[in-house]
Amino acid sequence: MLQKSNPLAVFLTLLAIFFSPSLFASTGENIDLTSHFIGYAAVFCFTLAYIVVMLEDLLHMRKSKPVLVAAGIIWAMIGYYYMQHGMPHQAEAAFRHNLLEYAELFFFLLVAMTYINAMEERQLFDALRAWMVNKGFTLRFIFWLTGILAFFISPIADNLTTALLMCAIVMKVGGSNKKFIALACINIVVAANAGGAFSPFGDITTLMVWQKGMVNFGEFFALFLPSAVNFLVPAFIMSFFISNEVAKGDGEVIVTKRGGLRIVGLFLLTIALAVSAHSFLGMPPVLGMMSGLGLLQFFAFFLRRTHKSYYAHAIHSSKDELEHERLRGLGDGAPFDIFNKVAKAEWDTLLFFYGVVICVGGLGFIGYLGLVSEAMYTNWDPTYANVTIGVLSAVVDNIPVMFAVLSMEPDMSHGQWLLVTLTAGVGGSLLSIGSAAGVALMGQARGIYTFGAHLKWTPVIALGYVASILVHLWINKSLF
Numbered sequence: 001m002l003q004k005s006n007p008l009a010v011f012l013t014l015l016a017i018f019f020s021p022s023l024f025a026s027t028g029e030n031i032d033l034t035s036h037f038i039g040y041a042a043v044f045c046f047t048l049a050y051i052v053v054m055l056e057d058l059l060h061m062r063k064s065k066p067v068l069v070a071a072g073i074i075w076a077m078i079g080y081y082y083m084q085h086g087m088p089h090q091a092e093a094a095f096r097h098n099l100l101e102y103a104e105l106f107f108f109l110l111v112a113m114t115y116i117n118a119m120e121e122r123q124l125f126d127a128l129r130a131w132m133v134n135k136g137f138t139l140r141f142i143f144w145l146t147g148i149l150a151f152f153i154s155p156i157a158d159n160l161t162t163a164l165l166m167c168a169i170v171m172k173v174g175g176s177n178k179k180f181i182a183l184a185c186i187n188i189v190v191a192a193n194a195g196g197a198f199s200p201f202g203d204i205t206t207l208m209v210w211q212k213g214m215v216n217f218g219e220f221f222a223l224f225l226p227s228a229v230n231f232l233v234p235a236f237i238m239s240f241f242i243s244n245e246v247a248k249g250d251g252e253v254i255v256t257k258r259g260g261l262r263i264v265g266l267f268l269l270t271i272a273l274a275v276s277a278h279s280f281l282g283m284p285p286v287l288g289m290m291s292g293l294g295l296l297q298f299f300a301f302f303l304r305r306t307h308k309s310y311y312a313h314a315i316h317s318s319k320d321e322l323e324h325e326r327l328r329g330l331g332d333g334a335p336f337d338i339f340n341k342v343a344k345a346e347w348d349t350l351l352f353f354y355g356v357v358i359c360v361g362g363l364g365f366i367g368y369l370g371l372v373s374e375a376m377y378t379n380w381d382p383t384y385a386n387v388t389i390g391v392l393s394a395v396v397d398n399i400p401v402m403f404a405v406l407s408m409e410p411d412m413s414h415g416q417w418l419l420v421t422l423t424a425g426v427g428g429s430l431l432s433i434g435s436a437a438g439v440a441l442m443g444q445a446r447g448i449y450t451f452g453a454h455l456k457w458t459p460v461i462a463l464g465y466v467a468s469i470l471v472h473l474w475i476n477k478s479l480f
Contacts, residue, residue: 031081033078034366034367036081038077038081039366039368045073045359046074046359048066048070049069049070049355050066050400052065053066053067053352054433056439062352064347064354064355066355067355067356068351068355070355070359071355074358074359074363075095075358075362078362078365078366079091079095094361094365095358095361098357098358098361098362101361102353102354102357104284105208105357106350106353106354107289108207108285108286109350109353110342110345110350111270111289111292112158112289113158113345113346114338114342114345115266115270116157116161117344118263118296118336118341119260119263120161121257121341122257122258123255123256123260124260124263124264127255127256129168132169132173133169134252134253136246137246137247138244138245138246139173139174139177139180139243139244139247140239140242142170142184143170143183143238143239143242144235146166146170146187146188146191147184147187147188147191148191150163150188150191151191151227151231152195154191154192154195154202155195155196156199156202156267158196158201158203159192159193159202159203159435159436160192160349160440162188162192162195162437163189163192163437163440164440164441166184166188167184167185167188167441167449168444170184170188171444171445173247174247177243179241180242180243181448182445182449182450182453183241183457184242185448186238186461188437189429189435189437189438189454190230190231190235190429190464191231192437193429193435193437194231194425194426196425197223197230197421197422197425198220198221198227199220200285202425203398203425204353205398205399205421206421206425208399208406209417209421211286212406215414215417215418216279217275217278220418222475223418225471225475226468226471226475226476227425227426229464229467230422230426230429230465230467231464232464233460234463237460259299259303259336262299263296266299267292269295270289270292270296272288273289273291273292274287274288274289276288277291296338300338303335349436352399356400357403360400360403360407369404369408372404376388377410377411377412382410382416385410386416386419386420389401389402389405389420389423389424389427390422390423390469391427391430392427393427393428394428394430394431394434395431395434398424401424402420405424413480415472415476415480416480418479419469422472423465426465426468427465429461429464430458430461430462431454431455431458432454432455433451438454
């Protein structure tokens with residue numbers, strides 16, 4: 001460790017940094033602070049912040065607050081130490097590097113959230129829910145249908161939104177049947193997390209892996225079968241505990257608002273633009289996403305300009321009195337506002353993500369990620385390390401876990417990068433607190449879907465976890 005009392009060492013270090021071509025890519029190898037008070041204080045701050053995050057439901061405090069403060073404290077300590085040693089630019093460059101990584105992911109997620117909010121406002125999800133509730137399906141069929149839909153919707157919409165939509169359906173159908181609701185919620189969490197693992201858009205962790213360039217867009221689909229196994233094994237076992245009674249609907253009919261399906265089409269086009277920007281132009285995917293946001297803004301402008309004339313013509317053409325009232329209500333309502341959809345993005349999640357990226361980046365700059373990488377990916381077999389990462393993500397949110405792995409950049413094959421993508425995505429299903437979907441459903445189905453209710457089925461979910469890993473090692477062995 002460099003001591004302030006050694007001016008020769010300071011001079012030599014500064015000289016080495018000055019002539020180093022990798023100054024702005026530094027990861028903190030020049031000064032190891034892992035055994036310094038600042039290193040211990042940084043670990044303490046992050047740990048304390050994360051304990052507060054895990055107690056979010058008890059404290060009723062949004063999870064972004066503690067990590068934002070912890071990020072500021074960690075980098076303030078780093079900045080002070082480097083300033084005292086005459087090396088402020090190195091710490092600044094490292095912070096800017098982490099900030100740039102976050103900025104790319106931030107804008108990508110903001111666009112995706114805006115599209116999802118636009119679809120929700122156009123009542124696409126409500127219409128799907130009403131259709132399923134009123135079809136007269138059996139509870140077991142609803143159990144399977146919500147799980148399958150969660151598995152296939154989450155790769156496009158994020159797993160949190162998907163889980164909330166499916167939970168609303170089972171809450172409506174289940175009524176007072178708490179056993180059905182609890183099992184269906186567990187199934188939805190597992191399915192949404194599994195579905196999000198084989199798509200760059202299904203989870204923040206898969207998006208991070210894709211944007212970092214560790215796995216190409218098309219390579220994610222090699223995880224489809226392992227992800228399906230992860231969902232199907234526990235679902236098959238749990239389905240035997242669901243009754244076959246017919247679900248009762250409430251007769252509610254919801255019609256999607258004007259432009260809903262076209263917004264879905266624009267969202268798919270935006271995804272195609274993001275993939276094309278990365279695959280064919282060598283540009284960050286966020287370029288395509290922001291271009292897609294521009295297209296949505298143009299469409300929002302069209303909806304606003306034609307709002308009154310469209311409904312006036314529709315009312316004049318309609319001959320049904322009830323339809324008249326419905327159209328008149330829509331026409332008198334506020335026109336589509338794109339910035340209202342931006343404002344309704346999950347800002348707490350986005351700010352939490354900032355705090356996590358900056359905190360973990362600070363710990364990496366101090367030198368802790370190098371120690372962890374040495375312990376896990378040098379002393380252990382990468383397969384065991386990646387399986388452990390998945391189990392760890394059931395206790396600690398998978399975002400900091402995956403960001404830490406990406407920051408370490410261990411030398412692994414494509415098969416191993418796919419494995420850690422899979423385990424970090426589906427490992428959170430082992431506990432209800434292990435994923436955003438699980439935490440959200442504990443709030444939505446409060447008192448029914450609980451930590452204890454999920455824990456009873458953890459051994460069954462673990463079977464699916466192990467089976468998915470074995471399937472991946474088998475069918476994708478050529479990638480290792």
